[in-house]
Amino acid sequence: xxxxxxxxxxxxxxxxxxxxxxxxxxxxxxxxxxxxxxxxxxxxxxxxxxxxxxxxxxxxxxxxxxxxxxxxxxxxxxxxx
Amino acid sequence: xxxxxxxxxxxxxxxxxxxxxxxxxxxxxxxxxxxxxxxxxxxxxxxxxxxxxxxxxxxxxxxxxxxxxxxxxxxxxxxxxxxxxxxxxxxxxxxxxxxxxxxxxxxxxxxxxxxxxxxxxxxxxxxxxxxxxxxxxxxxxxxxxxxxxxxxxxxxxxxxxxxxxxxxxxxxxxxxxxxxxxxxxxxxxxxxxxxxxxxxxxxxxxxxxxxxxxxxxxxxxxxxxxxxxxxxxxxxx
Numbered sequence: 001x002x003x004x005x006x007x008x009x010x011x012x013x014x015x016x017x018x019x020x021x022x023x024x025x026x027x028x029x030x031x032x033x034x035x036x037x038x039x040x041x042x043x044x045x046x047x048x049x050x051x052x053x054x055x056x057x058x059x060x061x062x063x064x065x066x067x068x069x070x071x072x073x074x075x076x077x078x079x080x081x
Numbered sequence: 082x083x084x085x086x087x088x089x090x091x092x093x094x095x096x097x098x099x100x101x102x103x104x105x106x107x108x109x110x111x112x113x114x115x116x117x118x119x120x121x122x123x124x125x126x127x128x129x130x131x132x133x134x135x136x137x138x139x140x141x142x143x144x145x146x147x148x149x150x151x152x153x154x155x156x157x158x159x160x161x162x163x164x165x166x167x168x169x170x171x172x173x174x175x176x177x178x179x180x181x182x183x184x185x186x187x188x189x190x191x192x193x194x195x196x197x198x199x200x201x202x203x204x205x206x207x208x209x210x211x212x213x214x215x216x217x218x219x220x221x222x223x224x225x226x227x228x229x230x231x232x233x234x235x236x237x238x239x240x241x242x243x244x245x246x247x248x249x250x251x252x253x254x255x256x257x258x259x260x261x262x263x264x265x266x267x268x269x270x271x272x273x274x275x276x277x278x279x280x281x282x283x284x285x286x287x288x289x290x291x292x293x294x295x296x297x298x299x300x301x302x303x304x305x306x307x308x309x310x311x312x313x314x315x316x317x318x
Contacts, residue, residue: 019126022125022126022153022156025256025287025288039287039288040287040288040307042093042094042099042306042307043098043099045098070306070307070310071310072102072103072106072306072310072311072312073310073311073312074106074311074312075088075106075110075113075311075312075313075314075315076311077315078086078113078315078316078317079314079315079316079317080084080317081279081280081300081316081317081318
């Protein structure tokens, strides 16, 4: 059986290197047959593609996508330095 | 001399799917800021198509726009063409050099470029051993040296360093410790501390925190979009 650390590393590399995602900062954790994805991306479509790429890189695992989509809010206030 | 309001954001990672979304948030920027600084990772894959979206989102704003590229903007090996495309849209692009903007008679000097990694004082790569390691750290050293020269020669009333990679660890809090060497280098902070600056802004560390300081006391702000959660931060100098 493949060690979960290697599965997580493979998924993390796939998310960074696959042209559909190119997301470098996604955290991947594997617990048994469950795979968890955490981090932040700029739109919902990118969030969906991350699940797709992760599923291809780790077939057979149950994918939990817990990634947040950044909501670009209006700028507020200012900081005096 | 009047206060300058510096708007800054990085890591907007635009492509066709986000066309128009950013522009909408830049409405009335002239009421909030005097200049907009873009701290790299403007695209996702560094393609010219993505760069055109960036150019269209940030062109013809009522405030000057100064940008540096990030690692994503280098991914397709076309950084010079991306920079040219942005310049054609009226965006100034720094590549380890400087620009001085006259804002109501106050000269704002901006020095910077992409920056690079290597790690932080006492826990960093050294210019030693295999040529691949020397090439890695040598790249950062050359960049830091150019920033030092640019800052030394800068004639300005206020001085800002604009980078993609982080010069300090403070603003990386929240990132895994193991990847710090790929998020920035203390050599960038050392160059700024040697010649003096009023503010350093950077991006790259999406899971980091906004506020930090160099060992020499220069305020550092991580303006990566996921860190700010808003279209841009505004810092008054």
